[in-house]
Amino acid sequence: xxxxxxxxxxxxxxxxxxxxxxxxxxxxxxxxxxxxxxxxxxxxxxxxxxxxxxxxxxxxxxxxxxxxxxxxxxxxxxxxxxxxxxxxxxxxxxxxxxxxxxxxxxxxxxxx
Amino acid sequence: xxxxxxxxxxxxxxxxxxxxxxxxxxxxxxxxxxxxxxxxxxxxxxxxxxxxxxxxxxxxxxxxxxxxxxxxxxxxxxxxxxxxxxxxxxxxxxxxxxxxxxxxxxxxxx
Numbered sequence: 295x296x297x298x299x300x301x302x303x304x305x306x307x308x309x310x311x312x313x314x315x316x317x318x319x320x321x322x323x324x325x326x327x328x329x330x331x332x333x334x335x336x337x338x339x340x341x342x343x344x345x346x347x348x349x350x351x352x353x354x355x356x357x358x359x360x361x362x363x364x365x366x367x368x369x370x371x372x373x374x375x376x377x378x379x380x381x382x383x384x385x386x387x388x389x390x391x392x393x394x395x396x397x398x399x400x401x402x403x404x405x406x
Numbered sequence: 407x408x409x410x411x412x413x414x415x416x417x418x419x420x421x422x423x424x425x426x427x428x429x430x431x432x433x434x435x436x437x438x439x440x441x442x443x444x445x446x447x448x449x450x451x452x453x454x455x456x457x458x459x460x461x462x463x464x465x466x467x468x469x470x471x472x473x474x475x476x477x478x479x480x481x482x483x484x485x486x487x488x489x490x491x492x493x494x495x496x497x498x499x500x501x502x503x504x505x506x507x508x509x510x511x512x513x514x515x516x
Contacts, residue, residue, distance in 0.1 A: 389502065
């Protein structure tokens with residue numbers, strides 16, 4: 295069964311550093327999403343990406359965040375100048391209109 | 407803004423029991439998602455439904471659009487069903503902007 299692959303599974307970074315979280319969505323899916331889950335809290339929507347541009351974003355997704363699909367297969371989330379409160383599990387998902395969403399296994403980001 | 411409420415928050419069952427998890431939302435939606443989150447944190451999509459009922463193996467999901475309510479049922483529960491079950495509402499006109507519930511932590515004892 296096709297999978298959404300996320301790397302790394304765990305990333306530790308110093309406060310103020312930039313991180314890039316990587317995702318390889320399912321190849322024939324057209325919609326790509328990022329979500330985050332702070333420990334013990336609900337999952338929250340960050341951003342939708344379609345046709346090589348952001349189609350929707352939440353209030354959380356401020357100028358500190360950016361997404362891109364640099365090579366037609368990878369889908370990345372960049373966090374500039376990380377803060378302690380960015381520590382969370384970040385999930386990538388892709389969607390097939392008929393069959394729904396497929397989530398990756400997540401990247402646990404720890405900012406120290 | 408849509409609010410998604412789940413009940414119960416925690417549920418302990420004996421193996422073989424029939425389990426029901428409830429989800430209610432406050433405004434109209436285009437789809438309701440049921441997700442499973444395992445202890446390691448990974449999320450698996452179980453169902454996406456906009457009306458009626460769907461069944462996959464021992465799992466059944468129903469939705470009542472008029473009452474803004476959905477249920478997830480597990481028949482003949484098994485310890486491997488132990489996980490957090492999350493419902494998420496997708497509003498009309500939105501793409502990917504899911505409003506998630508807090509989740510129901512299910513523990514099935516052998």
